[in-house]
Amino acid sequence: MAAADHYFGPVTNPQPDDETVEERDEIELLRSTPVELILGNHIFHLIQLAAVHLAATPPQLAQAQLCIDVVAAMIKAGDVRLGEHVELYRNALAEVQQVYVRAASAPSSPGPDSD
Numbered sequence: 001m002a003a004a005d006h007y008f009g010p011v012t013n014p015q016p017d018d019e020t021v022e023e024r025d026e027i028e029l030l031r032s033t034p035v036e037l038i039l040g041n042h043i044f045h046l047i048q049l050a051a052v053h054l055a056a057t058p059p060q061l062a063q064a065q066l067c068i069d070v071v072a073a074m075i076k077a078g079d080v081r082l083g084e085h086v087e088l089y090r091n092a093l094a095e096v097q098q099v100y101v102r103a104a105s106a107p108s109s110p111g112p113d114s115d
Helices: 021-032 035-055 061-082 086-105
Strands: none
Touching: 035 061, 035 086, 061 086
16 A cells, blocks of 8 residues: 555545546535434434344344444534434433343343353
8 A cells, every 4th residue: 555545545535537426426425414414324323233133032232232332422422513313312322222221131131241
């Protein structure tokens, strides 16, 4: 890799001759979309992923817990900077945390480290 090259490729180190139209469009879409919207989208995807693991038989507690912990960290770090929907994110997190507690305390559930 050349000294000017780095992990993010054309997003941060564009080479006009190497970019495709699709790459330019994708980069422009990322630049024009509010960061709060992108982060909110990721928050909900992670919450859905936690729910999928909690709905498994048996519940996959370790995977769900990782998703929940990452979402909690994102919400704590972003706080009101996440925009007008931050309370929605907090409520969704609280709901999936409650589902986790119920799954973890079910008599037949293995501990979070067992999967």
